[in-house]
Amino acid sequence: MADPSRLLIVDDNEDILATFYEFFNSMGYEVKTAVDGFAALKVLRERSNHFDCLITDLVMPNISGVGLISIVKKEYPQLKIVAMTGYGDQPGALASEAQADIVLFKPIDLFKIENTVSELINPDNDKQEN
């Protein structure tokens, strides 16, 4: 298999973060995590172009998910972004406006997220498989 796909997962709930980490790790991804938008931005700016996909929560302290997405889309336009929200429509709508590739509403099935991520990162492969 080629290099594993690299994910950055951001959520201010550490339990969710741990669950995501375990899951994606077991699915063969290389995973880094961050507890809020600011921490994530620092990781991204240190290792620009390292990641294939960003999975982020929206409502977080300091830099919100919406803020993170806006900054990332400007600085690293090639990075795919999955936004997740559990706070009704407002943040989700703002995330779409900030051009997240996809917005998912919690609770979300982990396998569904994995499917989405894999389609985003390797659209061609999926077409062949299907």
Add this chain to the structure above:
Amino acid sequence: MSTPLIGVSKSILKIKELINHVADTCLNVLITGETGVGKEVVAQSLYTESNRSTKNFVKINCAALPETLLESELYGYEKGAFTGAHKKRMGKFKTADHGVLFLDEIGDMPMALQSKMLHVLQSGEFSPLGSDHDFKTDVWVIAATNHDLEESMHNKTFREDLFYRLNIIKINIPPLRERKEDIAPLIEYYFKLYKSEYPANHGTKPDSNIFAKLCDYPWPGNVRQLQNCIKKQMVLNSWTKVYDELPHEYLEDSPDIQTDEQPSETQPFSNHELANNPASMISQFVDLSTSSDKLFEDISLKKIKKMASDRIEKEVISFVLEKVGWNRSKAAKILKISYKTMLYKMTEFDIHPPVK
């Protein structure tokens, strides 16, 4: 010159780092924290470090103006838009174009204006009162509040959609009592600053005993109170006196203010003294030295009632403000009036913090 953000605590260092990372993004910022913690200082720092620093930094206080006035201040108006609009006037949105618009006390913005604000933030367009045209605007909006906006949303006094649109980047400044390590550098900074303003003062920095006491003090009015306290020292030239004059009932209490507390032992008017001498009491409101004809012309119970109640209100408001270190929202809570009423009364009775 704007005040720099001073502090060595973890939270202040993190805020400085955050400012450094986001100053160029021009994403909406919401700054929260108690009165006097330095919300405007943070807004100024964001502006100074951004690529908009050569343009305007325009500030507007959303709690200080009545709704209609706030609206025309923000968006401007055309000549003849309303009675008294003799000529066209530019609004803050226009003045702040390509620069920063700092919306202070955003939590006090009336609902109707919140929806208009939301529209401007969404579309980037606004139209002055009485105008048929929409104008494109490019302002960086930084808002600040000492309210808990999440709670205001639950109480339906703040729009949820506006909250999320402003809350793209959130900077919360903790109260001074939660970052005591900042007290020393703050004293250092303001001592130097005021020393240059009061060169005649030969005062020294606080000795270790007073210093320890100052660090232990809970500072309900936060940095602004500390700043005023140092300024006072320049005049009084005695740290002991300055420390003793700080309101001290909080020292034993938890940081939270007891809102049901009645200022019983120190009533501004001493009742029996007035009751013992009715003439002296009346003379405070009516000029008794004039002839009786003129006197009876002047006396109106309604007028006197208003004067007397104004006076006692002024005394009580000043008294409570003094006790809470000029923290207006806390004083409003104690007096069970709205924050807006508090600001209004302060203007009406001409009440100001001792040194500003």
